[in-house]
Amino acid sequence: MATTPAPIDPRGPRTNQAVLAVALVVGFLAGQWLVVPVFGVVLFLGAAFGPRWGPVLRIYGAVLRPRLKPPHELEDPRPPRFAAAVGVVFLAASTFAFLFGATTLGWTLALIVAALAAAAATTGICVGCEMYVLLVRLRGGVRVVTIEREESELFDTQRPERKGGWAPIPVAHRTGQPLWLVFTTEFCAVCPKVVEQISTQHSDDSVLVLNVAEHLDLASVYKVRRAPTVVRADADGTVIVRLAGADSVRAELDALARESVTLA
Incomplete structure (x- = not known):
């Protein structure tokens, strides 16, 4: 093998x-x-x-x-x-x-x-x-994932802007709760830590981890070119933001944490 x-x-x-x-x-x-x-x-x-x-x-x-x-x-x-x-x-x-x-x-x-x-x-x-x-x-292979390595994106710690036009989360993946759709690969060293951070800070939300190699069609819809790429959506499946890379995800989590403190 x-x-x-x-x-x-x-x-x-x-x-x-x-x-x-x-x-x-x-x-x-x-x-x-x-x-x-x-x-x-x-x-x-x-x-x-x-x-x-x-x-x-x-x-x-x-x-x-x-x-x-x-x-x-x-x-x-x-x-x-x-x-x-x-x-x-x-x-x-x-x-x-x-x-x-x-x-x-x-x-x-x-x-x-x-x-x-x-x-x-x-x-x-x-x-x-x-x-x-x-x-x-x-040739029908599914184990290869391209990874963007642009320096501006790798080291950007600012909260990403909201982007409209993303397709809603498929019904099969909706849970009736706010959703974090995490695209990962077998080579992603930081993905488990990112999933843990999301689950810890947003325990009431659903976190769904998808291997890009097994979900190429959905990865194509959300233009996944880095691992992790996270799609955050409302309970009805409406996409709020797409986050490419661990730094973008952490920036989003930090911003949400600050917002929750302000509202409190």
Whole structure:
């Protein structure tokens, strides 16, 4: 039986992507095309054998990670490894282009990789990761969940604005009480704590925990792209607010606690 890979710190792949982007751009500016096959090998080692074999990933794990705070969330390692494999293909094609004298084509392919790596490192938008998710879904897989990693959202502790237009909670999930619909994944390290906080602070409300892998249709309705994502609704199923990420949920709980003190 296939085993589920252990979740990883998402900052490792982002560091890898940042180093790759910088190296390729520096190589282009210096006219040193050999940087392309060198980093093709670097990417290949991490993609084929995992973080322990990727030089940049090993340096991150040994030097940088111990000096950083624990990550807010963990992620499935398969999408970034697939993205790295796509990068290997592009860099291999680039290397062959250089060997056969097609310098312009070689740098074009290499700079495409650099641009995508830079975008993933700085914004969290990983094209290769999204390709993996799409392919798995087309094949009928249900175990892959994309995780947004935008810095502004990860560290925003302000109470989110109310958003209209969300579909009501399906009747099958309504309990006749105010509802907190918590979307989680098997890789979400903070989800149990978030559920505990909601249940403790709002013991009269219903808290329903749903695994995204088992409720893809409903997760799509509420645009779940992070774990946890919480949909808070009235007793009649009307959605009050959608909260993406643990920090947003905590901000909502804190705001509700302050409101209850004020009303008291």
